[in-house]
Amino acid sequence: MAGEQRTSAALKRVVDSPPALLGVVAAAMLALIAIPVYKKHQMKNPASEARAAYVSLKSQIESPTNPPITLPQGSSAVVEEEQDSALRRDLFSPMTRSQIRRAENKPPPPPKPRRPELSGIFIDGAVRRAVIDGSVVTAGAVIKGYSVVEIHRDWVLLRRGDSVERLRLGGK
Numbered sequence: 001m002a003g004e005q006r007t008s009a010a011l012k013r014v015v016d017s018p019p020a021l022l023g024v025v026a027a028a029m030l031a032l033i034a035i036p037v038y039k040k041h042q043m044k045n046p047a048s049e050a051r052a053a054y055v056s057l058k059s060q061i062e063s064p065t066n067p068p069i070t071l072p073q074g075s076s077a078v079v080e081e082e083q084d085s086a087l088r089r090d091l092f093s094p095m096t097r098s099q100i101r102r103a104e105n106k107p108p109p110p111p112k113p114r115r116p117e118l119s120g121i122f123i124d125g126a127v128r129r130a131v132i133d134g135s136v137v138t139a140g141a142v143i144k145g146y147s148v149v150e151i152h153r154d155w156v157l158l159r160r161g162d163s164v165e166r167l168r169l170g171g172k
Contacts, residue, residue, distance in 0.1 A: 051092050116144055118156055118167035130156045132167070 120131035128151040146158040155168045
């Protein structure tokens with residue numbers, strides 16, 4: 001009974017004292033947050049485990065202490081240079097686009113034609129001029145395969161074959 005009264009009195013002092021109560025609540029919240037975070041960091045990352053296994057196997061394969069592989073008499077093994085280089089590549093580092101193209105033996109795609117850039121328009125009465133890719137042009141002029149159809153206050157109309165494009169000042 002005396003022990004219960006002491007515990008009850010101590011608990012009452014903690015509850016009645018705001019700083020002590022705040023400390024108890026803070027400790028409980030910290031425990032609720034910190035324990036799952038700690039456990040999360042303790043878990044193994046599957047990618048790092050796979051990479052460690054790969055590095056270990058790679059070092060075992062390349063180790064000179066391993067006896068060489070011998071084939072039974074009468075059997076043959078052909079290892080192509082391409083397969084051999086693929087085995088030497090680090091499986092966990094991504095290939096670049098140029099490496100992929102070389103592996104596929106495909107030529108790179110042709111570059112897309114760059115759309116002309118309108119950087120200025122000059123209107124003086126009936127005379128209209130536009131600055132396209134650094135060249136001053138008038139209606140009817142041809143620049144980089146595009147013919148200038150119309151020049152307006154803030155845009156120019158270009159035609160290339162069957163397609164028509166509108167260039168706005170500021171590239172909009």
